Amino acid sequence: MRWTSRIRFVFLAPAVIWVLAFTIFPLGYSLYLAFYKIEQKVEITRYKEPRLDDQGQPVLDSKGNPRMKNVVVKNQVSTSTFVGGTNFKRLFNDPQLFEAVKVTATFVFVAVPLELAFGFLLALLFNRHIFGRPVLRATMILPIFATPLAIGYTFFTIFYEEGGPLGWTGIPFLSDPNWALFSVILVDIWQWTPFCFLVILAALQGVPDELYEAARVDGAGPWQLFTNVLVPVLQPTIIIVLLLRLAEALKLFDIPFAMTGGGPGVATQPYSLLAFRTGLRFFDLGYASAMAYGLLVVTMIIVILFFRRLRETYD
Amino acid sequence: MTNNNQRSLGTVLTDTGLSLLAIAIAIIFIFPIYWAFSQSLRNPLDTFTVAGFGIPWVNFQPTLGNWIDQWSTPETVQSLANSTIIAVSASVLAIVLGTPAAYAVARFRFVRWKNRDITIWFLSQRVLPPVATVVPFYLLMRTLGLLDTHLSLILINATFVLPFVVVIMRQTFLDLPAELEEAAFVDGAGYFGAFWRVALPLAAPSMAATGLIIFAFTWNEFLFAVTLGSDKAITVPVHIAGAVDTRGVQFWFMGVRAMTVMVPPVLIAIIAQRYIVRGLTLGAVKG
Numbered sequence: 001m002r003w004t005s006r007i008r009f010v011f012l013a014p015a016v017i018w019v020l021a022f023t024i025f026p027l028g029y030s031l032y033l034a035f036y037k038i039e040q041k042v043e044i045t046r047y048k049e050p051r052l053d054d055q056g057q058p059v060l061d062s063k064g065n066p067r068m069k070n071v072v073v074k075n076q077v078s079t080s081t082f083v084g085g086t087n088f089k090r091l092f093n094d095p096q097l098f099e100a101v102k103v104t105a106t107f108v109f110v111a112v113p114l115e116l117a118f119g120f121l122l123a124l125l126f127n128r129h130i131f132g133r134p135v136l137r138a139t140m141i142l143p144i145f146a147t148p149l150a151i152g153y154t155f156f157t158i159f160y161e162e163g164g165p166l167g168w169t170g171i172p173f174l175s176d177p178n179w180a181l182f183s184v185i186l187v188d189i190w191q192w193t194p195f196c197f198l199v200i201l202a203a204l205q206g207v208p209d210e211l212y213e214a215a216r217v218d219g220a221g222p223w224q225l226f227t228n229v230l231v232p233v234l235q236p237t238i239i240i241v242l243l244l245r246l247a248e249a250l251k252l253f254d255i256p257f258a259m260t261g262g263g264p265g266v267a268t269q270p271y272s273l274l275a276f277r278t279g280l281r282f283f284d285l286g287y288a289s290a291m292a293y294g295l296l297v298v299t300m301i302i303v304i305l306f307f308r309r310l311r312e313t314y315d
Numbered sequence: 316m317t318n319n320n321q322r323s324l325g326t327v328l329t330d331t332g333l334s335l336l337a338i339a340i341a342i343i344f345i346f347p348i349y350w351a352f353s354q355s356l357r358n359p360l361d362t363f364t365v366a367g368f369g370i371p372w373v374n375f376q377p378t379l380g381n382w383i384d385q386w387s388t389p390e391t392v393q394s395l396a397n398s399t400i401i402a403v404s405a406s407v408l409a410i411v412l413g414t415p416a417a418y419a420v421a422r423f424r425f426v427r428w429k430n431r432d433i434t435i436w437f438l439s440q441r442v443l444p445p446v447a448t449v450v451p452f453y454l455l456m457r458t459l460g461l462l463d464t465h466l467s468l469i470l471i472n473a474t475f476v477l478p479f480v481v482v483i484m485r486q487t488f489l490d491l492p493a494e495l496e497e498a499a500f501v502d503g504a505g506y507f508g509a510f511w512r513v514a515l516p517l518a519a520p521s522m523a524a525t526g527l528i529i530f531a532f533t534w535n536e537f538l539f540a541v542t543l544g545s546d547k548a549i550t551v552p553v554h555i556a557g558a559v560d561t562r563g564v565q566f567w568f569m570g571v572r573a574m575t576v577m578v579p580p581v582l583i584a585i586i587a588q589r590y591i592v593r594g595l596t597l598g599a600v601k602g
Contacts, residue, residue, distance in 0.1 A: 003493075007506045008423035012433070015416035015481060019440055022474040026451035033450065122340065131334040138585055139341040142348060144595070145584035147535045149552040150573035154351040157566050163363030165350065194344060199600050202592040206601070240599040247442040254537045258556065272446040272538075279450040280542055292447035303439055310438070313599045314431040 027296075030289040034087050036080040038285040043075045080286070087290035097291070099266045100274040103256075106181065107249045107270065111188045115245065116238065118189065119196025126197070127204045137201070140194045148191065152258025155187045159259075177267035180260050184268045187255055192248070196241055203237035204230075240313065243306045250299055271295055348577065355381055355570030362566045385571040394554035395575070400465050401550060402533040405472035406526050412473070413480030414522060418510055420481065421488035422496070434485060437478040438597055445475065445538050453542050463545045471539050476529035479597065483590075486598035487521040488514060524590035531580035551576040 050058040050066040058066040091097060122140075126133060143151070158165055159173035166173065173183045207230070215229045253272040256262055262269030262277075275295065279288025303310075353369040354362070356377035371377040385391050416437075420430050428436075452471060453462075461467040495517070496509040504512065515522075540550040549557065555572045584591065592600055 003423045004426075005423070005506065008419045008425065011415040011419035011423070011506075011510070012425075015412045015437075015477060016433075018412050019437070019474065019477060022470070023440060023443065023448070025455070026448035029451035029454070030447065033454075125333060125337055125340075128333050129330045130337045131330075132338075136337050136341045138588060139345050141584045141588065141591060142581050143344055144591075145531055145535075145580040146348060147552060147573075147576045147580060149535075149537045149555060150351070150576045151347065153555060153564070153569050154347050154573050156564060157354060157569060158347060158350055160566075165369070190344065190347065195595060199592055199596050202600055237596075237600050240596050243442075244596065247444075251444050251446070253446065254552075257537070272444065275446045276449065276538065276542075280453060285450055285454070288450050292444075292450065295444050296447045299442060299444055303442055307435070310435050311431055314434040314438075 030292055033286050034289040034293055035082060035084060036286045037083045037086070038078055038080045038283070040076060040078045040283050043077050045073045045075070047071055047073075083286070087287045088293075090287060091290055091294055096266060097271075097274065100269050100271045103181065103267075103269060104250060104252065104271040107185065107188060107252055108246060111185045111192075112242070112245045112249050115189055115192045115196050116241065118193045119198075119241075120200050120238075122193065122197040123200040123204050126201050137198075140197060143191045143194045144198070146191075148254035149258050151187065151191060152255040155183070155255075156259045159183050174260060175264060177264055180264055180268050184256050184259060187259065188249075188252070191255070192245065196245070199237060199241050200234065203234050207233050236309070236313065239306065239309050243302070243310075246302050247299065250295060250302075348581070351570045351573040351577070353570070354566050355574050357381075357567055357570070359565070359567045381567045381571045385568055385575070390549075390554060391572075391575070394549050394551045397465065397544075397548055398534055398550040398552075398576075401468045401472060401548075402530045404465070404469045405476065405533045406530045408469065408473040409477045409480045409529055410522060410526055413477050414484050414515070414518075415510070417481045417484030418488050418514060421485045422493060422514075434482060437481045439478075441475075441478040441482075441597065449538060449542050452539070456543055462543055463548045464543075465548050467543050468540060468548060468550070471543075472533040472536055475536070476532055479529055479532070479594075480525055482597045483525050483594055484518065484522065486593060487518045491517050521590065524587040525594065527583045527587045528590065528594045531583045534576075534580055 047070075048068040049071055051069045053059050061067050126137065130136065156174070161167055161172060161175060172179050174180050211229055211233070212225065215225050220228060251272060252270045253276065256268045256270055256273055260268045262273050266274075271291070272295070275288050275291040278284050278291060350369065353365075353371065356371050356379070357365060357369075357375055358378050358380070361375045365375045369375070419425075420433050424430065425433060452467075456462050456464075456467045459467075491514060496504075496513050499509040499513045534550075535552065536550075537552045537556075540553045541556060544550060544553050551572075555569075555576060587594070
């Protein structure tokens with residue numbers, strides 16, 4: 001009995017086939033859709049037919065002719081026309097899309113680094129002798145698992161400008177475009193800082209005390225301790241956290257959906273929300289698929305950038 | 316001696332200060348959840364008039380009226396039942412499919428596609444943005460007549476959490492010594508026997524924790540739930556969103572609904588604490 005038996009494929013196959021079926025199909029199908037313009041039209045046909053009574057006999061009028069009634073049949077038909085690369089070209093000069101990219105980019109370049117920084121600082125704090133650390137740590141886990149949609153609505157009530165708990169500040173948290181973006185970022189930070197914190201704390205607690213001692217014996221100050229000991233030791237962890245955070249930031253959907261609906265205007269409408277609306281609210285399926293591919297390409301670039309590190313991690 | 320005492324006094328003061336800081340930060344992070352709870356206990360008339368931190372009995376007279384009202388509407392009960400059916404079925408399905416695959420990657424040696432490549436392939440499915448597949452899945456389910464059914468949401472959610480199961484359980488099996496199964500081979504067990512009777516029982520606690528975590532993911536899922544569910548298969552998050560569209564935000568009911576949907580995943584977070592770091596980093600960091 002060796003670990004090179006062909007039986008290995010029997011163990012592996014169900015999951016691989018399942019994932020292939022449920023990813024290759026939709027990705028292939030949406031690539032196909034992306035080359036078409038799909039329109040939903042309602043075809044209306046009108047005609048007359050004799051009116052029937054309860055027994056199914058035609059109702060006759062006084063002259064003995066059957067009474068007629070007007071019938072209107074509405075039929076939803078979708079037509080698809082091949083349009084080549086038009087949908088992809090539209091991506092590059094769509095002002096609404098440009099705004100959505102800006103919103104998502106703000107999360108990637110502002111919210112994610114802040115979450116990592118705060119998470120790191122909190123991890124350093126919790127790595128000290130803190131009273132009641134297990135309870136406090138458990139408390140910090142809750143935002144990660146709290147239903148994002150419910151969190152969005154809860155923060156909507158917290159940022160409610162007339163009579164909400166922060167109403168006294170007079171800040172237009174949700175009605176001013178810039179403040180609204182700030183508020184959504186704040187909620188994102190609230191939700192994801194604990195994730196960064198928890199993982200970095202776990203990594204910190206894996207650092208042996210001897211390492212600190214050795215550095216101290218060598219006369220390292222706090223800054224040197226940070227740059228020469230902590231950063232190299234934590235680097236693999238931070239890279240994984242960064243990858244996962246970037247991937248999640250590109251998926252951002254639930255919280256803006258609930259909290260601002262992407263508004264005011266399109267000030268807080270991330271890419272995912274725009275693609276969802278284009279496809280499933282306005283039924284511009286071809287263009288929505290092209291948008292989806294745009295996001296997919298960005299995600300793939302990120303995964304490739306991290307690929308070397310991933311191979312080392314899962315070796 | 317004096318010097319030493321002063322230092323330890325200094326350390327105690329620092330630790331006290333830092334502990335207070337940590338407590339303050341933890342309060343900030345729990346506050347929104349607490350606020351939803353506080354709102355759920357308020358008489359609708361008190362919504363905007365409650366002073367201070369909205370502490371029950373101190374700032375207002377709490378009532379269970381909103382809870383009773385919400386929990387006695389059939390839509391709430393129906394959505395809770397739907398969410399439970401979908402999340403349990405999807406989690407079981409993902410565990411059943413994913414655990415053997417994880418075992419394969421952890422134990423067997425793959426040659427052409429190396430083990431790590433297979434693992435990263437699964438992991439990359441996890442990174443895939445769901446909005447990229449929502450349109451084709453919607454059209455597929457419409458063609459198959461599966462819109463607004465539990466089945467469509469079970470299938471899709473199982474797909475999303477399956478890579479998670481593979482990567483986490485892989486790490487679990489790697490942490491178990493292969494010698495145990497090899498001893499079973501000597502005793503005449505086959506590959507499936509060794510997996511089923513030796514490895515799986517040892518991996519059971521981790522499997523249970525993984526099951527709980529993916530249950531929470533599925534429970535919280537919204538994008539596909541709102542796309543595919545419209546009436547009979549509405550999950551709790553979709554129920555919450557739907558209630559807002561029709562009547563505007565009723566803060567008191569929103570409090571009840573937010574708490575109702577958040578309690579199961581939050582409890583899971585506390586129960587499965589030990590496995591969460593590993594889970595959330597897909598096995599890359601041991602917690």
